[in-house]
Amino acid sequence: MTTVIIVESQALLRLGIQCHLLNAFPRLCVQGAGSLFCPEHENFHNECDLMLLSIEAERSVSESIRQAQRMYTLRRLLLLSDTETMPSAWVDLPPIVAGYVARNTSLSFLTASIERVLNGCYDTSFFTSDDTRLLAGQRHEETSHDSVSTDGGTCTVGGKISICKNTALEEARLLNITLRQHQVLVYLAHGHSIEDTSNRLNISINTVRKHTQEVYRRMNVKNRNQAVFTAIEQGAKLGLIFP
Numbered sequence: 001m002t003t004v005i006i007v008e009s010q011a012l013l014r015l016g017i018q019c020h021l022l023n024a025f026p027r028l029c030v031q032g033a034g035s036l037f038c039p040e041h042e043n044f045h046n047e048c049d050l051m052l053l054s055i056e057a058e059r060s061v062s063e064s065i066r067q068a069q070r071m072y073t074l075r076r077l078l079l080l081s082d083t084e085t086m087p088s089a090w091v092d093l094p095p096i097v098a099g100y101v102a103r104n105t106s107l108s109f110l111t112a113s114i115e116r117v118l119n120g121c122y123d124t125s126f127f128t129s130d131d132t133r134l135l136a137g138q139r140h141e142e143t144s145h146d147s148v149s150t151d152g153g154t155c156t157v158g159g160k161i162s163i164c165k166n167t168a169l170e171e172a173r174l175l176n177i178t179l180r181q182h183q184v185l186v187y188l189a190h191g192h193s194i195e196d197t198s199n200r201l202n203i204s205i206n207t208v209r210k211h212t213q214e215v216y217r218r219m220n221v222k223n224r225n226q227a228v229f230t231a232i233e234q235g236a237k238l239g240l241i242f243p
Contacts, residue, residue: 002118003047005072006032008054008080013103017052020107021114036067047073050117054080054103061090065097076117105225112229163239171236176218184211189228189238 004021008014014032021030031048051074055064061079068074076098081087086100098117101110163186172182180201187197194212198205212224221227231238 001027001029002049003029003031004050004052004114004118005048006030006052006054007034007036007068008032008052009034010054017107017110020111024111025115036064036071046071048075050074050076050078050098050114052078052080052114056081061087061093065094069096078113078117108233109225109229112232167237171231171238174234174236175215175231177215181211181215181218184208185215185227185231186238188212188224189231 002025006014006017006021008017011034014034018030018032021028036053051068051072053064053068055061065077068077074096077096078098079086079090079100080103081100082103084102084104090100099113101113168179168182168186172179175182175185177185183201184197187200192200194208195205198208201208215227216222219227219230221230228238
């Protein structure tokens, strides 16, 4: 059975996450602890597939990770803290770190992040805000010559992602957005900035912003992360890989 351990000092937040994950993933074994040293019951697992490790921004993240690795056999770590984006001082993180999520994020966002980590997806920028792409201690690499094409029945994004045109049309209808807005959303989903999306689609920055705001309006969301995960929750894949 897949085991998730939540290490969070705020009891109500910890219990809320536990209850939500148990409802969202009935087959998970979800356990919680107030700290790395205080499991709540005797049958606490010392092996887990994913640990949600809450760290105060001023604490040493490296030391906290080392403590977690000393006490548990871990496959992946998802870091939590109070800042919207991962603190800039948190650098050179070990490969075990799959991403970062702000404590005040929505439960649906957190759930989607956890699901992607458990599915083995660590190479996207969805666990942080629009401007931060740091995952597992590495920067997301972008090339400047990739383009979007809908010729021949496929929609190729970023030179690596091919979306069947029929699939793109179906997802656009599902999300109540246009095909061009879907293309913009795909770029945002893969971590591209507004400026970069403008260059790749050969449209103005203002046009990209208008498309983006219209996507947000139609999907009733406020930012990129909410748009992406709302789309995923509704059944769209946006060219993302789900094992």
